[in-house]
Amino acid sequence: MSGPEIIETSAGQPTGHVLDIDHLKVTFATDGGDVYAVKDVSLDVRPGEVLAIVGESGSGKTVTAKTILGLLPETATIGGAVLINGNNVITVSASKLRQIRGRDVAMVFQEPSTALNPVFTVGWQIAEGIRAHAAGGKRVTAKEAKARAIEALRKVGIPDPEHRVNYYPHQFSGGQKQRVVIAAALALNPGLIVADEPTTALDVTVQAEILELLRDLRDKYGTSIVLITHNMGVVADLADRVVVMYQGDVVEEAPARVLFAEPKQDYTRKLLAAVPHLGRNSASEGLKERAHKNSPVLVDATNLTIEYPGRLGTPAFKAVDGVSFTVSEGEVFGLVGESGSGKTTIGRAIAGLNRTTGGSLKVLGYEMLNFKERTFKPLRKDIGFVFQDPAASFNPQLTIGDCVAEPMLIHTNPSPAQARKRVGELLESVQLPASYADRYPHELSGGQRQRASLARALILNPRLLIADEPTSALDVSVQAKVLELFKEIQAEFGFAALFISHDLAVVDILSQWVGVLYKGKLVEQGIGSQVMGAPQHDYTKRLIASLPVPDPDEQARRRAAHRALLAT
Amino acid sequence: MSTEAFTPAKKSLLDRLPVSSHIRRSVGLQRTMLLIGVVLCAVFLVAAIFAPLLAPYGYSQISDDAGTFPAQAAPGGKHPWGTTVGGYDVLSRVIWGSQTAATVIVVAVLMAIFIGVFLGLVSGYFGGWLDRILVVVADAIYAFPTLLLAIVVSIAINKGQSGFWGGILACGFAITAVFVPQYFRVIRAETIRLKAEPFVESAQVVGASSARIIGRHIFANATRTLPLIFTLNASEAILTLAGLGFLGFGIEPSSAAEWGFDLNKAMSDASSGIWWTGVFPGAAIVLTVLGLTLVGESMNDLNDPRLRGRRRAGSKRKGTEVKNQTEVSA
Numbered sequence: 001m002s003g004p005e006i007i008e009t010s011a012g013q014p015t016g017h018v019l020d021i022d023h024l025k026v027t028f029a030t031d032g033g034d035v036y037a038v039k040d041v042s043l044d045v046r047p048g049e050v051l052a053i054v055g056e057s058g059s060g061k062t063v064t065a066k067t068i069l070g071l072l073p074e075t076a077t078i079g080g081a082v083l084i085n086g087n088n089v090i091t092v093s094a095s096k097l098r099q100i101r102g103r104d105v106a107m108v109f110q111e112p113s114t115a116l117n118p119v120f121t122v123g124w125q126i127a128e129g130i131r132a133h134a135a136g137g138k139r140v141t142a143k144e145a146k147a148r149a150i151e152a153l154r155k156v157g158i159p160d161p162e163h164r165v166n167y168y169p170h171q172f173s174g175g176q177k178q179r180v181v182i183a184a185a186l187a188l189n190p191g192l193i194v195a196d197e198p199t200t201a202l203d204v205t206v207q208a209e210i211l212e213l214l215r216d217l218r219d220k221y222g223t224s225i226v227l228i229t230h231n232m233g234v235v236a237d238l239a240d241r242v243v244v245m246y247q248g249d250v251v252e253e254a255p256a257r258v259l260f261a262e263p264k265q266d267y268t269r270k271l272l273a274a275v276p277h278l279g280r281n282s283a284s285e286g287l288k289e290r291a292h293k294n295s296p297v298l299v300d301a302t303n304l305t306i307e308y309p310g311r312l313g314t315p316a317f318k319a320v321d322g323v324s325f326t327v328s329e330g331e332v333f334g335l336v337g338e339s340g341s342g343k344t345t346i347g348r349a350i351a352g353l354n355r356t357t358g359g360s361l362k363v364l365g366y367e368m369l370n371f372k373e374r375t376f377k378p379l380r381k382d383i384g385f386v387f388q389d390p391a392a393s394f395n396p397q398l399t400i401g402d403c404v405a406e407p408m409l410i411h412t413n414p415s416p417a418q419a420r421k422r423v424g425e426l427l428e429s430v431q432l433p434a435s436y437a438d439r440y441p442h443e444l445s446g447g448q449r450q451r452a453s454l455a456r457a458l459i460l461n462p463r464l465l466i467a468d469e470p471t472s473a474l475d476v477s478v479q480a481k482v483l484e485l486f487k488e489i490q491a492e493f494g495f496a497a498l499f500i501s502h503d504l505a506v507v508d509i510l511s512q513w514v515g516v517l518y519k520g521k522l523v524e525q526g527i528g529s530q531v532m533g534a535p536q537h538d539y540t541k542r543l544i545a546s547l548p549v550p551d552p553d554e555q556a557r558r559r560a561a562h563r564a565l566l567a568t
Numbered sequence: 569m570s571t572e573a574f575t576p577a578k579k580s581l582l583d584r585l586p587v588s589s590h591i592r593r594s595v596g597l598q599r600t601m602l603l604i605g606v607v608l609c610a611v612f613l614v615a616a617i618f619a620p621l622l623a624p625y626g627y628s629q630i631s632d633d634a635g636t637f638p639a640q641a642a643p644g645g646k647h648p649w650g651t652t653v654g655g656y657d658v659l660s661r662v663i664w665g666s667q668t669a670a671t672v673i674v675v676a677v678l679m680a681i682f683i684g685v686f687l688g689l690v691s692g693y694f695g696g697w698l699d700r701i702l703v704v705v706a707d708a709i710y711a712f713p714t715l716l717l718a719i720v721v722s723i724a725i726n727k728g729q730s731g732f733w734g735g736i737l738a739c740g741f742a743i744t745a746v747f748v749p750q751y752f753r754v755i756r757a758e759t760i761r762l763k764a765e766p767f768v769e770s771a772q773v774v775g776a777s778s779a780r781i782i783g784r785h786i787f788a789n790a791t792r793t794l795p796l797i798f799t800l801n802a803s804e805a806i807l808t809l810a811g812l813g814f815l816g817f818g819i820e821p822s823s824a825a826e827w828g829f830d831l832n833k834a835m836s837d838a839s840s841g842i843w844w845t846g847v848f849p850g851a852a853i854v855l856t857v858l859g860l861t862l863v864g865e866s867m868n869d870l871n872d873p874r875l876r877g878r879r880r881a882g883s884k885r886k887g888t889e890v891k892n893q894t895e896v897s898a
Contacts (some may be wrong), residue, residue, distance in 0.1 A: 011627060352772075352773070353769060380773065380775035381774075381775065383773070385768070387770060393767050393769075393770050394770075395767045395771075395784075395785050396767075396789065406776065407775070410775050410776050411774075411775065452771075
């Protein structure tokens with residue numbers, strides 16, 4: 001069992017393309033039988049072009065990308081041809097494949113912190129690739145390799161590369177780590193870079209910088225890029241041509257501008273319609289003043305501070321620093337911020353999962369500073385919580401019905417028939433068939449699980465719902481459905497909600513009142529459309545300018561404006 | 569995975585039981601190893617359960633109607649595997665020995681599982697000073713050589729020697745003391761991991777009590793690796809029992825047959841060319857341990873998707889079957 005097995009290969013003619021994929025077919029052997037991950041994919045990449053492959057999870061886009069570098073596991077069976085500069089990656093020998101990797105094609109991975117080895121300096125890791133590809137059989141000296149590593153770091157805009165080449169990965173920030181990964185990919189000047197979700201793990205503001213860098217590479221060095229992504233904003237920002245994949249097949253292929261302006265296929269049209277677009281479909285459209293401001297206040301935070309204790313000798317880490325806000329009955333409060341801004345910590349503190357360390361946080365009139373579980377427990381039936389990852393928030397050993405009924409069993413002690421009836425009602429209202437109560441969580445899709453999660457949060461008719469990034473683990477089209485459902489149910493049940501998300505566009509769709517968190521401080525709050533349309537704080541301005549919108553022309557204008565903003 | 573229609577296939581009981589489901593999932597060499605292990609274990613269990621029927625004589629029988637058994641008789645005739653210096657029939661002693669071994673495994677491992685799982689759940693979930701103390705105690709027990717600890721416990725319980733149940737319990741307690749830290753550690757680590765899982769947090773958010781969270785949410789998820797540790801520990805339990813018997817801390821020959829004890833008595837025979845008194849009990853220990861280890865290790869490999877061998881995609885399958893499966897996975 002050495003490497004993927006090959007069946008039927010058809011030789012392609014040499015063309016002017018950097019990459020030619022011809023009738024690629026990939027099948028995986030799994031416990032549940034054969035899975036046809038890629039059914040029939042043909043595409044090509046020209047020199048100096050950015051080709052985006054977009055699709056939802058399970059569409060086969062990542063498998064296609066991995067095939068280009070021969071990175072598939074041994075359970076895969078590959079058919080068709082992948083030609084890089086005339087070499088068919090599928091049939092070449094292992095040693096030839098090693099030569100092609102790095103020299104002709106390189107890869108940028110999704111998660112920069114796991115793509116770099118933490119025990120070696122970044123310079124060593126970049127040099128590793130250079131020394132593996134000694135030209136003409138000559139060994140590259142350590143000194144020479146380091147010089148070229150410094151050169152590569154300079155290319156990707158790492159300041160002071162002579163010095164920082166000796167740094168270890170943990171000494172760089174997330175965005176800089178991704179720059180280092182790109183530098184390693186660039187070290188041998190490959191004609192083609194395959195970037196698999198290169199910005200998904202990064203914050204919006206950092207994402208904008210990395211996209212800028214990738215564009216520069218194309219413009220300056222003529223590198224072709226295959227960009228794998230699910231984010232239509234990123235596609236609009238960077239891609240020249242777009243291939244849309246769905247369930248292992250290419251649905252549509254068109255230049256980016258054409259695709260966004262006039263998609264031909266139904267699937268593409270649906271996909272584009274599902275992408276949230278900042279400034280469209282805002283929940284706070286036309287509001288002049290805060291809605292529900294005369295309703296009773298459910299959550300009242302004044303100078304709220306939450307610290308995580310540091311290790312021995314290190315000071316405590318302030319995750320939330322003097323934040324004040326209120327959530328009134330019936331209101332949807334949107335909390336936006338990047339990773340590390342403290343938004344999740346605030347949500348967890350309201351639900352009693354984190355302890356507050358300073359200021360005051362009143363939840364339904366109960367002071368959460370030094371709260372006691374015993375006295376807080378009666379209030380828990382009025383608080384619902386929807387978690388980020390629907391796959392992990394259900395006990396895999398219990399049926400959906402048991403999971404949804406759990407809050408009820410704990411607080412009201414119903415008869416089994418009553419519980420069953422109520423669970424059925426709730427599942428119906430989140431648009432799941434009542435018969436799903438007998439299924440196990442793994443038998444549901446991501447979107448269905450998140451709806452069941454919503455049903456569990458709502459079963460006791462809570463007055464307050466906390467939703468922590470409820471849609472960020474979902475595909476765009478599923479996200480659109482869940483958001484719509486959330487909006488409907490909120491209108492129907494009338495609960496107050498704290499909606500936490502990193503995605504400005506999603507928050508704008510749901511919330512009338514929006515707060516922007518930055519490094520533990522609430523830098524701005526106001527009516528959603530006003531915050532998004534006319535941000536006051538510098539950080540909010542930067543955040544909104546960094547967000548790519550799914551429209552190439554508009555995005556080009558925004559990009560110019562963003563550059564101007566950064567220049568000042 | 570966004571398709572709405574999905575028919576769940578209810579698995580049959582055979583597919584959910586630990587070992588039988590593993591046999592179905594395995595292919596090639598892994599399957600051969602697992603099957604060999606299962607067969608060896610089956611032989612061991614059959615010998616243990618039906619010992620009174622299978623063994624030609626009792627474990628402490630040294631004479632029958634025809635008179636006293638000859639001492640150190642070579643294999644053949646009335647005694648297919650020969651007799652020992654004390655006149656015991658070797659075949660009978662080996663078969664009866666499997667019964668002793670099986671009883672010790674059940675007693676020792678069950679006790680260890682109950683105590684270890686309980687302490688692991690409580691310690692992992694609540695943490696704090698209780699957790700710290702239990703971990704230190706477990707580490708301290710780890711620091712002892714297994715056999716030394718077993719000997720100490722055995723002496724403490726009944727001065728080292730005793731009858732069948734006394735001996736079984738002594739061995740059982742000794743082995744329990746050694747294994748509790750292992751179960752404790754595994755369950756505690758799982759509990760700590762599960763404690764941070766969103767589904768446990770979601771139970772906390774709705775106000776579930778700690779007992780409910782441990783019993784309903786953590787227990788079933790934390791104990792899934794137990795069949796694996798059980799088989800691996802069972803083989804260690806046999807070795808510990810044999811070691812105790814060999815050193816003379818086992819069970820009296822008049823109250824039960826015990827492989828380690830027989831091996832000890834066979835030591836002086838080896839130099840005088842009498843091989844059958846040592847080879848047969850020794851082979852019984854080796855094969856039983858091998859069988860249990862093969863089952864345990866194969867299960868370990870099969871539980872890990874990265875180590876599990878699979879059939880090649882697209883081969884050895886009928887076309888229709890493949891089509892159905894793609895519809896499900898699509």
